[in-house]
Amino acid sequence: MTGSQQTAQRRSWLDTAALVALVGSLGMAFLTPAEATQGNVARLFYIHVPSILVAYLCFTVTLVGGVAYLVTKRRGWDHLALASAEVGVVFTGLTIAIGMIWAKPTWGVYWTWSARLTLTAVLFFTYLGYLALRRAIEDPGARAQRAAVFGILSIALIPIVHFSVLWWRDVHQPPTLLRPDEMQMDTPLLLAFYAGMIAYALVAAALIRRRYRLADLEHRVEVATRTGSGVIAGDAVAAPTLEGR
Amino acid sequence: MAGLSAGRLLSTRTLCSVAPASQIVELRDVAIRIGATPVLRDLDLTIGPGEVVGLFGGNGAGKTTLLRLLATQLRPTSGSATVLGSDLAGEGRLDVRSRIGFIGHTPALYPELTLRENLAFAAAVTGHSGGEVDAALATVGLAAAADRPVNACSYGMQRRTEFARELMLEPELILLDEPHSALDVAASDLVSHLTDDVVARGGAALLVSHDRERVEKLVGRSLDLRGGTLA
Amino acid sequence: MAGLSAGRLLSTRTLCSVAPASQIVELRDVAIRIGATPVLRDLDLTIGPGEVVGLFGGNGAGKTTLLRLLATQLRPTSGSATVLGSDLAGEGRLDVRSRIGFIGHTPALYPELTLRENLAFAAAVTGHSGGEVDAALATVGLAAAADRPVNACSYGMQRRTEFARELMLEPELILLDEPHSALDVAASDLVSHLTDDVVARGGAALLVSHDRERVEKLVGRSLDLRGGTLA
Amino acid sequence: MSTQVALWPQIRAVAGRDLLRERRRGEVTWVTLPFGAIALLLIPLAIGIDAPTLRNIGPGLYWIVVLLFGVLVTVRRTGAASDADSALSARLGIDPGAAFIGKSLANLGLLLAFQIVVGAVAVVLYDIPLDRWPWLFVIIPAAGVGLALLGTLAGSIAAGSGGSNLVPFLVAPLAIPLLLGATQALDADLSDGNGILAWVLLMLFVDLVLAVVGVLTARPLQETQ
Amino acid sequence: MSTQVALWPQIRAVAGRDLLRERRRGEVTWVTLPFGAIALLLIPLAIGIDAPTLRNIGPGLYWIVVLLFGVLVTVRRTGAASDADSALSARLGIDPGAAFIGKSLANLGLLLAFQIVVGAVAVVLYDIPLDRWPWLFVIIPAAGVGLALLGTLAGSIAAGSGGSNLVPFLVAPLAIPLLLGATQALDADLSDGNGILAWVLLMLFVDLVLAVVGVLTARPLQETQ
Numbered sequence A: 001m002t003g004s005q006q007t008a009q010r011r012s013w014l015d016t017a018a019l020v021a022l023v024g025s026l027g028m029a030f031l032t033p034a035e036a037t038q039g040n041v042a043r044l045f046y047i048h049v050p051s052i053l054v055a056y057l058c059f060t061v062t063l064v065g066g067v068a069y070l071v072t073k074r075r076g077w078d079h080l081a082l083a084s085a086e087v088g089v090v091f092t093g094l095t096i097a098i099g100m101i102w103a104k105p106t107w108g109v110y111w112t113w114s115a116r117l118t119l120t121a122v123l124f125f126t127y128l129g130y131l132a133l134r135r136a137i138e139d140p141g142a143r144a145q146r147a148a149v150f151g152i153l154s155i156a157l158i159p160i161v162h163f164s165v166l167w168w169r170d171v172h173q174p175p176t177l178l179r180p181d182e183m184q185m186d187t188p189l190l191l192a193f194y195a196g197m198i199a200y201a202l203v204a205a206a207l208i209r210r211r212y213r214l215a216d217l218e219h220r221v222e223v224a225t226r227t228g229s230g231v232i233a234g235d236a237v238a239a240p241t242l243e244g245r
Numbered sequence B, C: 001m002a003g004l005s006a007g008r009l010l011s012t013r014t015l016c017s018v019a020p021a022s023q024i025v026e027l028r029d030v031a032i033r034i035g036a037t038p039v040l041r042d043l044d045l046t047i048g049p050g051e052v053v054g055l056f057g058g059n060g061a062g063k064t065t066l067l068r069l070l071a072t073q074l075r076p077t078s079g080s081a082t083v084l085g086s087d088l089a090g091e092g093r094l095d096v097r098s099r100i101g102f103i104g105h106t107p108a109l110y111p112e113l114t115l116r117e118n119l120a121f122a123a124a125v126t127g128h129s130g131g132e133v134d135a136a137l138a139t140v141g142l143a144a145a146a147d148r149p150v151n152a153c154s155y156g157m158q159r160r161t162e163f164a165r166e167l168m169l170e171p172e173l174i175l176l177d178e179p180h181s182a183l184d185v186a187a188s189d190l191v192s193h194l195t196d197d198v199v200a201r202g203g204a205a206l207l208v209s210h211d212r213e214r215v216e217k218l219v220g221r222s223l224d225l226r227g228g229t230l231a
Numbered sequence D, E: 001m002s003t004q005v006a007l008w009p010q011i012r013a014v015a016g017r018d019l020l021r022e023r024r025r026g027e028v029t030w031v032t033l034p035f036g037a038i039a040l041l042l043i044p045l046a047i048g049i050d051a052p053t054l055r056n057i058g059p060g061l062y063w064i065v066v067l068l069f070g071v072l073v074t075v076r077r078t079g080a081a082s083d084a085d086s087a088l089s090a091r092l093g094i095d096p097g098a099a100f101i102g103k104s105l106a107n108l109g110l111l112l113a114f115q116i117v118v119g120a121v122a123v124v125l126y127d128i129p130l131d132r133w134p135w136l137f138v139i140i141p142a143a144g145v146g147l148a149l150l151g152t153l154a155g156s157i158a159a160g161s162g163g164s165n166l167v168p169f170l171v172a173p174l175a176i177p178l179l180l181g182a183t184q185a186l187d188a189d190l191s192d193g194n195g196i197l198a199w200v201l202l203m204l205f206v207d208l209v210l211a212v213v214g215v216l217t218a219r220p221l222q223e224t225q
């Protein structure tokens, strides 16, 4: 399959599934009963939480892609790491945006000092840094290796964000879902939540797939232009022009 | 990937794990870009054991860039490049580093350390003894200045120290960038002394210079770098 | 102490306030110690207008140290030293700095700035125009490379840029430390071009080299530095 | 052959050079500034305090970060005198006073950028109330000027032989009045503008002293390098 | 002509070189260390708090200073790779893993000295109670090891092309668990040794991860320089 055929390709089954799941999960979010104290605004939960969990997943894929690249040196792993990091950044941004919208009615401000909020922002900027690093390095091999190291190290933030509510006094909700001991949610709410998880995971997978293809094309363009000729650096140096020689 | 096995840390290391190469340098269709700038292109070069080769060319022609490629400081952008049997594009190039000597435009010495400390460090990481350090310093005529810090030494003394380092480390390929500059009349024989030494061990030498007359006496073959490639 | 009057800040400044000196360099019984180490002693040296002098000596003899003294980078430990009529021990030496040219072992250029930016800075602080910058770069054959950062230029290109700077600044005394090193065949005439230029304006030049044959063609008088003093 | 060079072009050239070098290297933009912002973030995590307290001590933390990292801005690598650097200054014979002022101006530009960006981070992170914000237009530049002058002075002292060891001891005592002025001027306990004014005047006085001392000592300091 | 070089001599040589260079330059001893102590002194001045509060947040402030200045210790000029420096490492072909460990050991030595001296200053200045002092013999080295490894790692990432700009982004996330472990382990609210132990174990875990990641990535990082 040639590159132009790939880009012109129609929506795949994955794209379709992602779209259907997304619509379905939004529908379920609105069908669940309103929350007792917060009312309708609490429905933001079904976007806020699944999207951050999917972002965690994306960053984990970036880690895996990085390690796999270092071991195998196969270009594809690097493309995967890049694609999933970009998608993860988007989902982290979504979580923060929804969180801020949610914060205004519940806490009265868009943002406040809180370990979780702060650290989520750090997570966001760290992976923006990951993407910036990739732009800064010209040599594809060096870029992939350094990015892999960065991707491995940055994963440390995820447990920190997750446990931050326990480690520091915090206005933010303590864990209700991912608690080892017991679940604290009613079944319909839980179903809507799982639907959201599946939907966002599918959306992420679809986006990653497209970005992966794009990275592959970019790489081919890079290789193709690399062998093209240009003005050789040394030709800029001429013999001195000394009058009266 | 040898580097990923932590077990290596506990074992000893074989620097010369590759089979003895038939050629010391083998470049085929090599191109180098730095950033977006093409510096070298269409390079083909073979240097066999026992050869001493001169490399000439105008300012900015790419002589230092070629030496840095062979010294594993740069990677080829395209083409196939092998030095001492190790591919310069791959990770293996890290393992031949200690077998490639290089004296460049700027002395590669720690300015705060004395001449002896500098050589002692080089000796320690490559498995040479302290006695060899003193011997090498004496050879280049710096025995009495051995305890001076590098930043209190003249430029010529610093370059002599680099010659001492290369004499001590006994590389199989020696790369010299304008070796005669900064050496005084008495010391200028260090260049041929060093290349003879390397060649006698079956190695090879590549000398960059602008002083064609002087260097052509030392080399068996001359190359000209022009328009980014070997003419 | 002119510098202590803040009023100077508001006025303009006369760089050449001293009377034209009869001699360009006058050293009498000068000694230099760096820290506790004596480097030069009993130095007597007079260089008059129009003279081109060669300075020879072994590695570590003190040639660079002598040039740095004359370039006002070091102060004499004892003795009387005058350059362009200004006492090198006193504060007045700061005011003759812009009239003394110096090209040393290491290029004195800002690595992040382009060749043109480097020269433009030198031009701006000494009252030269942008046109002169371009002319000087063209003279040394670097017009096409003017917008390359120094750290993306070869060593020879950097040295040529320093020659361009000195051609532009038109010093009355030019000090050259191994000027031929790193210049390619086409550029090696820059040395005599620069010294001729300075001498034609009634200035003087001092050339340090290890290549006696080549430099003795350019100079009117040769000096040997041995045992810390001029033989 | 006498060349007349006015001082103002020299000042402008020196400031321009420093800013250009920083733009190429991005040391302040990409290392010092992010580190400053991260420091603001880590401090509350380390001392584990709640939002109201943080709002209270927030301005103090901000000024501490500005002071400590501000010194880093002014002694950054591109500003520091390397060997080639000082050889070049010696070659060009720039007027020491003009060099001092030019470097200080460049430092001031970088410091103001640092203060503003890190200040915005502090306001967002710590939720600092900005009731008396018009005063900031005086206080931030006054602190910036003081730190810039102080940093340049420290740099030229450090450039001399053996001097670098003494920079911390020199900077700290001179920084204290600036820090005090800046924090007190924004202290919530002051109810009237007069209280602020007194502190602002203290800062301006320190600025003036530093400027005068800097220009007057530029020549002797340069000479002993 | 095969040369067998064990890794331990290389590690020792690298650590020795770094410490010797630092001894000659005195950058940590004469600049970073005094600045750290001065920072401790300035912080209470800036945030204007009273003695009891200070005693409470003192340990946190101490750790913040150790973290921020500790990073400076590890990226100091003598440790940073200059051009000549990296040319020399390339020439000698030091094993990347051995170089990583050697540099980390040197950094650790300097950091421990820094922690102890600045710690003494903090105890005196802030009147910090040392009820659980035996724990310090674990916590200080654990934090030192972590910071030393982190700094070395940051340094080798910065040495590559375009990498230096990102060091802050990398150091922060990894520093947080260290900082957290160190501050929480000494938190006055913990009444039993178990609470401390959990935090100490967290720190040791981070140390271990950093050491493993550092050694394993040393080769790829070196390779792309």
Ligand code: HEM
Binding pocket: A045, A048, A049, A052, A095, A096, A098, A099, A100, A101, A102, A103, A104, A106, A107, A110, A111, A116, A117, A120, A121, A161, A162, A163, A172, A173, A174, A175, A176, A177, A178
């Ligand atoms: C302003 C920005 C906000 C940010 C950056 C943010 C960030 C996060 C993050 C990162 C998580 C996932 C933590 C994990 O389990 O690892 C999370 C979970 C959650 N957030 Fe937010 N949040 C914000 C605002 C809010 C608001 C205003 C509310 C509701 C009052 C809220 C309620 C929740 C809930 C209920 C969870 C699930 C907790 C769990 O079961 O673990 N968040 N938030």
Ligand SMILES: Nc1ncnc2c1ncn2[C@@H]1O[C@H](COP(=O)(O)OP(=O)(O)OP(=O)(O)O)[C@@H](O)[C@H]1O
Binding pocket: B148, B151, B152, B153, B154, B155, B156, B157, B182, B184, C034, C035, C037, C039, C057, C058, C059, C060, C061, C062, C063, C064, C065, C066
């Ligand atoms: N900072 C210093 N401390 C102690 N000794 C020094 C210092 N700087 C230079 N020297 C000594 O002074 C002597 C003269 O050095 P200089 O650089 O002038 O030599 P040179 O004649 O230029 O030699 P070369 O031909 O190698 O360039 C040397 O022996 C050197 O060791």
Ligand SMILES: Nc1ncnc2c1ncn2[C@@H]1O[C@H](COP(=O)(O)OP(=O)(O)OP(=O)(O)O)[C@@H](O)[C@H]1O
Binding pocket: A233, A234, A235, B034, B035, B037, B039, B057, B058, B059, B060, B061, B062, B063, B064, B065, B066, C148, C151, C152, C153, C154, C155, C156, C157, C182, C184
């Ligand atoms: N980082 C870089 N970015 C862009 N161009 C570069 C870079 N480094 C080197 N070059 C260019 O590559 C060319 C070759 O440089 P090189 O140093 O190899 O020249 P050289 O032949 O050694 O010259 P010289 O005789 O002056 O030492 C030069 O034109 C230089 O401008």
Ligand SMILES: [Mg+2]
Binding pocket: B063, B064, B065, B105, B177, C154, C155, C156
């Ligand atoms: Mg070269």
Ligand SMILES: [Mg+2]
Binding pocket: B154, B155, B156, C063, C064, C065, C105, C177
């Ligand atoms: Mg010399």
